[in-house]
Amino acid sequence: MFKKILVAEDQQSISAGLKSTLTKLDIPLIETVDYCDNALLKLKAALLKNVPFDLLITDLSFKEDHRLRKLRSGEDLIQQVKKIQPDLNVIVFSIENRIGIVKKLIDVYGINGYISKGRREAEDLNKAIKAILRGVPYFSEDIVALLHNAGNISEVNTSDKLILELLAKGLNQKQISEHFKKNNIPSGSKRSIEYRLQDLKILFEADTLPHLISIVKDIGLI
Amino acid sequence: MFKKILVAEDQQSISAGLKSTLTKLDIPLIETVDYCDNALLKLKAALLKNVPFDLLITDLSFKEDHRLRKLRSGEDLIQQVKKIQPDLNVIVFSIENRIGIVKKLIDVYGINGYISKGRREAEDLNKAIKAILRGVPYFSEDIVALLHNAGNISEVNTSDKLILELLAKGLNQKQISEHFKKNNIPSGSKRSIEYRLQDLKILFEADTLPHLISIVKDIGLI
DNA sequence: CATTAGCTTGCGGAAATACGCAAAGAGAAT
DNA sequence: ATTCTCTTTGCGTATTTCCGCAAGCTAATG
Numbered sequence: 001m002f003k004k005i006l007v008a009e010d011q012q013s014i015s016a017g018l019k020s021t022l023t024k025l026d027i028p029l030i031e032t033v034d035y036c037d038n039a040l041l042k043l044k045a046a047l048l049k050n051v052p053f054d055l056l057i058t059d060l061s062f063k064e065d066h067r068l069r070k071l072r073s074g075e076d077l078i079q080q081v082k083k084i085q086p087d088l089n090v091i092v093f094s095i096e097n098r099i100g101i102v103k104k105l106i107d108v109y110g111i112n113g114y115i116s117k118g119r120r121e122a123e124d125l126n127k128a129i130k131a132i133l134r135g136v137p138y139f140s141e142d143i144v145a146l147l148h149n150a151g152n153i154s155e156v157n158t159s160d161k162l163i164l165e166l167l168a169k170g171l172n173q174k175q176i177s178e179h180f181k182k183n184n185i186p187s188g189s190k191r192s193i194e195y196r197l198q199d200l201k202i203l204f205e206a207d208t209l210p211h212l213i214s215i216v217k218d219i220g221l222i
Numbered sequence: 223m224f225k226k227i228l229v230a231e232d233q234q235s236i237s238a239g240l241k242s243t244l245t246k247l248d249i250p251l252i253e254t255v256d257y258c259d260n261a262l263l264k265l266k267a268a269l270l271k272n273v274p275f276d277l278l279i280t281d282l283s284f285k286e287d288h289r290l291r292k293l294r295s296g297e298d299l300i301q302q303v304k305k306i307q308p309d310l311n312v313i314v315f316s317i318e319n320r321i322g323i324v325k326k327l328i329d330v331y332g333i334n335g336y337i338s339k340g341r342r343e344a345e346d347l348n349k350a351i352k353a354i355l356r357g358v359p360y361f362s363e364d365i366v367a368l369l370h371n372a373g374n375i376s377e378v379n380t381s382d383k384l385i386l387e388l389l390a391k392g393l394n395q396k397q398i399s400e401h402f403k404k405n406n407i408p409s410g411s412k413r414s415i416e417y418r419l420q421d422l423k424i425l426f427e428a429d430t431l432p433h434l435i436s437i438v439k440d441i442g443l444i
Numbered sequence: 445c446a447t448t449a450g451c452t453t454g455c456g457g458a459a460a461t462a463c464g465c466a467a468a469g470a471g472a473a474t
Numbered sequence: 475a476t477t478c479t480c481t482t483t484g485c486g487t488a489t490t491t492c493c494g495c496a497a498g499c500t501a502a503t504g
Binding site: 064172 | 235239240341364391393429430431433439
Binding site for chain 3: 408409411412413414417430
């Protein structure tokens, strides 16, 4: 069983709920934090003292407040954590179900589990912990379904994403082309940008550019 | 003090947390449901038996599952509730902080309070209940700040919104114009649609139509 | 009633997007 | 090296968006 678990979650009730669920599993040490920055500090400190945490359970969204903070989200936290303790098990615990967001966490950071907040969160948490102890990643049912239809999103590379981001930021196609050329990104001619946008429209079945932006924002690709 | 409170929330831990917070306030009867449909049923039943609830606390987002349901969200629930019991006090309890969503709940449904889930949710809930008992609406600090900058969104009327929705759905300007004419919506000429989009771009400081769609989706206007 | 200000509409032209086509370039296979 | 294929690029044109302009319409004001 896990020996030291850190929970990063800023919603009081959820944090308390998680703690009580975990307590029933005979975890010797459960710590909770409500800021990502604090989470990273605790993980670092434990690592230095040679008593590292072996599981991080974190939400994705943290409310902003007056406090200065470096890490704005669970994703930021995971990114930093993986730098100092790459083998730490990570479970994301969130209501977020946009495919783009979830897929990035899995593909880029290799998280070990993703639990959807909801009616079955306690049950899912138990299952996830058991699975991860066996070295098997665990994902809530709706997340599995989500990933199942992830086909088209996999075909979008980083420079396609950049085009979409710049488009959503207000650049026109000529300006996107100029941005590509200035930053030495391949295939930056105006005609190539046009081709890519045409392909993206086909891929996401969008009729117009505003439609395309609407779709890729809905799925969390940008 | 309130005598009968209904809590609609599908996250187990939050629901439990709310109940425990409320219990400390000497509320005689607190009921919880994890489906919007059930909430409406309970409210109706209590009304028929002449022992109506006097406060509804509801989340906005409810996870979908296999169950058939009519009401998909807290907004749907509030809409229906206001039809059968218009004077019921309603507090929204949500992490949602997109101005468009929040503003609609206040302007259209006249909710009595909006509490942001987060580090201060318990404290906010106490304050909200006290305020509403005095007949004063209550909104969390970040929501107040949000509403403070709500200027431009108030200037968007329903037909502007329709234009944006159709645009995000893939219609071009000619098709939007045709849609307006077919449905006898005023100012449906192509040139008028163009003018409105121009105004909306100025209002939201958007450089292009894709940019505009990105912005209005971010703030939850569509 | 006349005037004024503000919408609404159609027209026309400039700018941007959409897209076919062919030449040039890059990489893999023979 | 040669061929073949795929990508990239530029060019030209059709379509769409963008926007000024002026005529028509509406509503409020004096």
